[in-house]
Amino acid sequence: MDSLENRLKFSAKNKPLVSLVLCGEAxxxxxxxxxxxTRIFKLAGFNIFATKEYMSRVRGGSNSTQIIISxxxxxxxxxHIDILIPLDEFAIPHLKERINNNTIILGDKEKISPERExxxxxxxKVAQEIGNPIYANIIAVGIITAIFKxxxxxPLEYTRKRFFSKGEKIIQGNVKxxxxxxxxxxxxxxxxxxxxxxIPGPNSKQNIKDEMIFNGAEAVSLGAISGGCNFxxxxxxxxxxxxxxxxxxxxxxFNIITEQAEDEISAINMxxxxxxxxxxxxxxxxxxxxxxxxxxxxLSGMLELPAVIHLAQRPGPATGLPxxxxxxxxxxxxxxxxxxxxxxxxxxxxxxxxxxLTEHAFNIADKYQIPVFILTDEYxxxxxxxxxxxxLNKGKIKAYIxxxxxxxxxxxxxxxGLSKRGVPGWGKGFVLVDSDEHDEWGRITEDKDLRIKMVExxxxxINYIKHDGIAPEFIGNENxxxxxxxWGSTYHILKDALEYIDDDKVAYxxxxxxxxLPTGIEDYLKKAAKLIIVENNATSQFxxxxxxxxxxxxxxxxxxYNGLPFFADELASRLxxxxxxxxxxx
Amino acid sequence: MNNIFNLxxxxxxxxxxxxxxxxxxxxxxxxxxAELDILPENLVLVSGIGQAAKMPQYIRTNMxxxxxxxxxxxxxxxxxCNPELTVIAEGGDGDMYGEGGNHFIHAIRRNPNxxxxxxxxxxxxxxxGQASPTSQMGFxxxxxxxxxxxxxxxxxxxxxxxxxxxxxxxxxxxxxxxSEILKEGIKHKGFxxxxxxxxxxxxxxxxxxxxxxxxTFYLKDHDYLNRLKAFEMAIQTEKFPLGIFYKHxxxxxxxxxxxxxxTNKTPLVKRIYDxxxxxxxxxxKR
Numbered sequence: 001m002d003s004l005e006n007r008l009k010f011s012a013k014n015k016p017l018v019s020l021v022l023c024g025e026a027x028x029x030x031x032x033x034x035x036x037x038t039r040i041f042k043l044a045g046f047n048i049f050a051t052k053e054y055m056s057r058v059r060g061g062s063n064s065t066q067i068i069i070s071x072x073x074x075x076x077x078x079x080h081i082d083i084l085i086p087l088d089e090f091a092i093p094h095l096k097e098r099i100n101n102n103t104i105i106l107g108d109k110e111k112i113s114p115e116r117e118x119x120x121x122x123x124x125k126v127a128q129e130i131g132n133p134i135y136a137n138i139i140a141v142g143i144i145t146a147i148f149k150x151x152x153x154x155p156l157e158y159t160r161k162r163f164f165s166k167g168e169k170i171i172q173g174n175v176k177x178x179x180x181x182x183x184x185x186x187x188x189x190x191x192x193x194x195x196x197x198x199i200p201g202p203n204s205k206q207n208i209k210d211e212m213i214f215n216g217a218e219a220v221s222l223g224a225i226s227g228g229c230n231f232x233x234x235x236x237x238x239x240x241x242x243x244x245x246x247x248x249x250x251x252x253x254f255n256i257i258t259e260q261a262e263d264e265i266s267a268i269n270m271x272x273x274x275x276x277x278x279x280x281x282x283x284x285x286x287x288x289x290x291x292x293x294x295x296x297x298x299l300s301g302m303l304e305l306p307a308v309i310h311l312a313q314r315p316g317p318a319t320g321l322p323x324x325x326x327x328x329x330x331x332x333x334x335x336x337x338x339x340x341x342x343x344x345x346x347x348x349x350x351x352x353x354x355x356x357l358t359e360h361a362f363n364i365a366d367k368y369q370i371p372v373f374i375l376t377d378e379y380x381x382x383x384x385x386x387x388x389x390x391x392l393n394k395g396k397i398k399a400y401i402x403x404x405x406x407x408x409x410x411x412x413x414x415x416x417g418l419s420k421r422g423v424p425g426w427g428k429g430f431v432l433v434d435s436d437e438h439d440e441w442g443r444i445t446e447d448k449d450l451r452i453k454m455v456e457x458x459x460x461x462i463n464y465i466k467h468d469g470i471a472p473e474f475i476g477n478e479n480x481x482x483x484x485x486x487w488g489s490t491y492h493i494l495k496d497a498l499e500y501i502d503d504d505k506v507a508y509x510x511x512x513x514x515x516x517l518p519t520g521i522e523d524y525l526k527k528a529a530k531l532i533i534v535e536n537n538a539t540s541q542f543x544x545x546x547x548x549x550x551x552x553x554x555x556x557x558x559x560x561y562n563g564l565p566f567f568a569d570e571l572a573s574r575l576x577x578x579x580x581x582x583x584x585x586x
Numbered sequence: 587m588n589n590i591f592n593l594x595x596x597x598x599x600x601x602x603x604x605x606x607x608x609x610x611x612x613x614x615x616x617x618x619x620a621e622l623d624i625l626p627e628n629l630v631l632v633s634g635i636g637q638a639a640k641m642p643q644y645i646r647t648n649m650x651x652x653x654x655x656x657x658x659x660x661x662x663x664x665x666x667c668n669p670e671l672t673v674i675a676e677g678g679d680g681d682m683y684g685e686g687g688n689h690f691i692h693a694i695r696r697n698p699n700x701x702x703x704x705x706x707x708x709x710x711x712x713x714x715g716q717a718s719p720t721s722q723m724g725f726x727x728x729x730x731x732x733x734x735x736x737x738x739x740x741x742x743x744x745x746x747x748x749x750x751x752x753x754x755x756x757x758x759x760x761x762x763x764x765s766e767i768l769k770e771g772i773k774h775k776g777f778x779x780x781x782x783x784x785x786x787x788x789x790x791x792x793x794x795x796x797x798x799x800x801x802t803f804y805l806k807d808h809d810y811l812n813r814l815k816a817f818e819m820a821i822q823t824e825k826f827p828l829g830i831f832y833k834h835x836x837x838x839x840x841x842x843x844x845x846x847x848x849t850n851k852t853p854l855v856k857r858i859y860d861x862x863x864x865x866x867x868x869x870x871k872r
Contacts, residue, residue, distance in 0.1 A: 212871040225864055230854050231667060233659075250867065252845045255857050257666055262692035266659040269652065273632075273663030276650055277671070278855025281663070299653050389868055392861055401855070423855060424630050424648035424664070425671050432642075432649040435635070444643055444651070 016200035017070035024087025045202030062094035075492035079567035135177035142181015217242025223358030231274035231281035239378035240312035268296030278423035301341025306365035324563030325378035349491025404429030476507025483528035496568035607784030638678035638705035655685025715789035751776030805829035
């Protein structure tokens with residue numbers, strides 16, 4: 001691990017921002033504070049970013065939420081902490097690596113008995129004076145918004161709206177708590193440490209108020225709805241459950257059948273039944289669940305029935321770290337299912353990608369009659385920030401369904417490799433799909449010549465899919481010396497890290513479609529004197545895939561597999577070390 | 587005999603052994619479907635893997651021949667997405683009670699309007715003669731060399747314990763009674779289990795046509811609305827009762843309970859979704 005000094009060198013360089021962290025045990029109301037602060041800051045015209053790390057337990061433990069408040073756009077977590085609000089005595093030890101001499105700690109000294117110096121704020125005592133210890137968190141909200149010189153009207157109005165249903169007594173308590181927070185802050189601002197902080201102001205040019213706040217699970221769900229998803233079957237598994245929950249809650253609005261299956265095997269088979277019947281289905285799961293679905297994914301390949309698979313990765317093997325993040329299941333998605341058949345794998349990098357790629361996944365699955373994966377992870381699911389509203393397609397969804405005629409053959413050989421897909425009960429033909437090798441009608445066969453033709457029919461689809469693929473995004477100067485490569489959730493973290501490094505000889509190639517890989521990527525790789533891959537896993541699965549397709553080995557690998565995402569400042573420091581290393585020429 | 591469910595192909599290559607009980611079920615099923623005026627275009631036969639699961643290959647209708655043990659989830663979804671279709675899931679005892687046991691249990695709880703036909707021959711056929719979940723104790727096979735040690739799975743007792751909405755058993759040695767039971771099962775609204783005793787002439791030399799005839803009897807004066815009585819009959823295994831054991835006619839089917847069909851019966855495939863609503867949802871995130 002690199003030194004703290006080195007990391008600090010890159011913290012928030014050029015970006016006016018404050019990294020605020022709340023830490024306490026599950027059930028202490030961190031989420032309420034997070035919800036209030038992010039919305040209030042957005043209303044006040046600030047860019048916000050929030051992500052959390054938490055333990056796999058319902059009560060207790062140490063969980064933390066980071067909120068980054070900035071005048072500029074921020075879409076990546078940071079290692080360093082400017083302001084910490086510890087809610088119990090375990091918070092400071094839990095975050096000790098991320099606390100530095102400049103970190104301002106606002107806490108209840110009596111409650112947390114810290115070993116180091118902190119700014120004592122007797123939250124509980126003050127809250128009790130207002131009437132109830134539950135107001136302690138709201139006092140903290142008041143203090144923070146006051147430090148940023150936000151007009152108290154904004155938090156007062158927002159909390160009133162938010163707690164409207166709780167009755168006048170609670171509303172009045174909250175109002176008092178916010179006001180108390182502002183009073184306390186007046187004294188604090190005189191405090192040396194806080195005056196040292198560079199407090200950003202709101203961004204007046206960007207229309208932040210009109211932007212949206214989504215988390216990853218919501219972005220995937222809305223993308224699915226926009227892609228015409230009307231059937232979801234899943235077995236709850238962190239971190240994929242948010243999508244099942246959101247779509248269940250919207251099921252009546254959008255004619256969606258959502259069913260909690262008895263196991264993941266049932267879930268994927270239900271989804272295939274749904275597509276067969278003319279619906280657009282999706283499963284949402286994590287690695288362990290996908291492992292159970294593998295035979296079903298193979299069935300999708302054989303039947304040439306579409307399937308959309310949202311795979312929210314978490315660290316394995318087995319149960320691993322259930323509430324943490326990792327990009328460890330690329331190879332699982334790539335090779336899942338026995339036998340040989342084509343597939344497409346998307347790896348969204350942020351909220352916009354999550355929406356558009358999920359929407360796109362439904363169309364690609366339908367068009368090519370294949371399984372399509374959306375590879376996300378816990379970090380993406382649990383992260384949110386303000387972003388522009390998703391643009392919705394106008395008009396009807398293009399469904400690739402054919403009204404059958406009397407002589408219909410489900411697997412008819414066609415020049416373009418795709419047979420028209422009928423659904424039962426629509427048209428005069430019969431729709432026969434068969435897990436056994438089959439003839440053009442869909443009936444079982446062991447004819448060797450037919451077997452060869454069917455294998456080739458299925459596999460040839462990949463050539464059409466390649467032409468329909470999404471090219472990698474190149475960021476940087478054409479005359480780069482170093483090329484950084486990454487995929488999926490590291491996208492925004494890398495973009496922020498590159499801003500910190502600010503080196504025009506360093507470029508970045510980001511893959512949002514990781515399979516099939518487009519042709520021509522060799523040209524990007526060959527041009528670089530130095531190649532660096534960044535992956536949130538231990539074995540650099542994507543560089544193996546790139547080597548398989550280009551023959552090029554990527555020497556420098558920046559990997560992280562402790563269950564946390566990369567932090568932009570940490571990544572900048574690790575990248576800086578490699579980019580400045582002299583390459584030994586042999 | 588002319589039947590709209592007959593395939594046109596001459597010399598259809600059927601993979602069953604001569605004398606197999608599957609032939610009787612094949613014949614009875616087609617007859618019953620025609621008698622019920624079901625249109626082949628509006629029927630889907632869903633099956634898993636096994637000799638019994640090849641049934642849809644030999645009937646003129648829509649077919650989803652999926653994975654071993656997984657016909658029930660597939661059938662549930664097909665019916666949920668298009669309740670206008672008649673959906674039948676069919677397979678053997680290994681397929682439905684072994685590999686698919688978990689789906690069997692939870693589908694009963696879910697109560698989709700499906701007919702589940704299980705060819706029960708107390709042995710594995712396609713994998714050549716190993717024990718099945720319903721094999722009798724002591725039954726010797728190349729794998730269970732000293733005889734089956736496990737208590738046989740009792741599908742009827744399990745189904746009644748879970749308050750399945752229709753539970754019956756037939757024996758294909760009696761085609762007339764089997765067709766009556768099958769007809770009731772297909773007409774029934776909700777999950778209908780029909781376990782059909784069907785001798786395997788190749789791998790089960792013990793549970794033969796004669797054995798089934800001697801070891802079964804028809805339920806007489808049985809009140810199939812009485813769940814306790816039905817359970818009592820289901821756990822009789824010295825001689826196996828045949829007939830309709832249990833019905834729960836008031837139970838609502840899974841699809842009927844789905845919110846999306848409460849005010850609008852149109853199948854999913856024929857619906858158009860409202861982008862305006864999506865815009866509204868997105869706007870609440872402002």
